[in-house]
Amino acid sequence: MDSRIECTLSKFADNTKLCGVFDTLEGRDAIQRDLDRLERLGEEWIESSPEEKDLGVLIDEKLNMSRQCALAAQKANRVLGCIKRSVTSRSREVILPLYSALVRPHLEYCIQLWGPQYRRDMELLE
Numbered sequence: 001m002d003s004r005i006e007c008t009l010s011k012f013a014d015n016t017k018l019c020g021v022f023d024t025l026e027g028r029d030a031i032q033r034d035l036d037r038l039e040r041l042g043e044e045w046i047e048s049s050p051e052e053k054d055l056g057v058l059i060d061e062k063l064n065m066s067r068q069c070a071l072a073a074q075k076a077n078r079v080l081g082c083i084k085r086s087v088t089s090r091s092r093e094v095i096l097p098l099y100s101a102l103v104r105p106h107l108e109y110c111i112q113l114w115g116p117q118y119r120r121d122m123e124l125l126e
Contacts, residue, residue: 004037006030015055056109076106 007020007030018035022028051060058068079102087094
């Protein structure tokens with residue numbers, strides 16, 4: 001698969017990524033040739049995309065993950081709403097395990113990537 005590839009080819013599990021800079025027509029053509037060699041897109045040209053999901057993390061063209069954070073917060077809030085509607089007790093002994101098991105994973109997904117300081121701070125609070 002790697003033979004005659006001009007750009008950087010990264011592999012992880014079942015994902016293969018072709019990376020390169022194409023601020024010139026020559027750079028764009030090099031990436032297209034590599035894509036053709038990989039027989040993924042055939043004759044189709046690469047389309048520009050304002051954001052990309054990579055291993056479940058949404059990153060925009062400026063490597064900003066604010067949309068990822070907003071989506072995680074939305075999911076967490078939906079789960080909190082379900083807990084509020086379905087659990088009558090508001091005691092710490094009931095709510096804290098539910099929060100830890102059902103809400104927190106949404107907020108901490110890939111946190112090592114977009115907020116390594118947060119993870120350390122949360123561990124200190126525990």
